[in-house]
Amino acid sequence: QVQLAASGGGVVQPGRSLRLSCAASGFTFSSSAMHWVRQAPGKGLEWVTLMSYDGGNEHYADSVKGRFTISRDNSKNTLYLQMNSLRAEDTAVYYCARDYDPSGSGRLDYWGQGTLVTVSS
Amino acid sequence: EIVLTQSPATLSLSPGERATLSCRASQSVNNFLAWYQQKPGQAPRLLIYDTSNRATGIPARFSGSGSGTDFTLTISSLEPEDFAVYYCQQRSNWPALTFGGGTKVEIK
Numbered sequence: 001q002v003q004l005a006a007s008g009g010g011v012v013q014p015g016r017s018l019r020l021s022c023a024a025s026g027f028t029f030s031s032s033a034m035h036w037v038r039q040a041p042g043k044g045l046e047w048v049t050l051m052s053y054d055g056g057n058e059h060y061a062d063s064v065k066g067r068f069t070i071s072r073d074n075s076k077n078t079l080y081l082q083m084n085s086l087r088a089e090d091t092a093v094y095y096c097a098r099d100y101d102p103s104g105s106g107r108l109d110y111w112g113q114g115t116l117v118t119v120s121s
Numbered sequence: 122e123i124v125l126t127q128s129p130a131t132l133s134l135s136p137g138e139r140a141t142l143s144c145r146a147s148q149s150v151n152n153f154l155a156w157y158q159q160k161p162g163q164a165p166r167l168l169i170y171d172t173s174n175r176a177t178g179i180p181a182r183f184s185g186s187g188s189g190t191d192f193t194l195t196i197s198s199l200e201p202e203d204f205a206v207y208y209c210q211q212r213s214n215w216p217a218l219t220f221g222g223g224t225k226v227e228i229k
Contacts (some may be wrong), residue, residue: 107171
């Protein structure tokens with residue numbers, strides 16, 4: 001079955017960096033577009049970024065553009081999120097999610113357990 | 122940005138009752154509207170995509186309807202495992218996906 005496991009979260013000071021990983025299994029990762037979606041404590045869901053199946057296309061929410069970078073290693077079935085210049089408002093649980101369409105369509109059909117990022121001094 | 126407004130914020134019902142959740146968009150999303158269920162401490166789960174299509178493994182008691190800017194998720198008869206938070210999401214304004222604020226369905 002489809003499994004997505006996010007890791008790499010933790011407590012980080014404002015202005016510092018953190019890299020999240022999402023290990024995928026149970027499906028053909030190299031044929032799947034992938035997303036990161038976050039959820040601040042007690043709040044709703046916010047889409048963060050997307051990468052197409054081959055890494056050829058990527059898109060970002062305005063709130064993270066220029067600070068976050070999505071990447072993937074299809075040989076390792078792993079998705080990454082490099083987060084730089086972190087702010088308090090980036091504090092959230094970060095989920096990775098698979099897109100139904102290889103190029104990305106916004107239909108997020110499987111989600112992994114998230115990893116908590118806390119930005120605090 | 123397309124804003125999605127969900128109502129009510131909280132729905133208090135008993136098992137066996139019918140639940141009707143609403144999602145209104147600030148502009149037309151055509152039929153590109155999905156619903157997700159989230160239980161405490163868990164990731165969201167896709168229930169309905171493109172207004173009315175049930176995702177894989179989703180029971181028939183869940184149904185979606187609507188068009189343009191007004192959409193509804195109906196749970197025909199609430200089971201104990203259905204008490205959760207439900208989010209709508211649009212993909213019409215691709216790639217700028219947005220979610221509604223959520224409706225919590227709680228046990229009365």
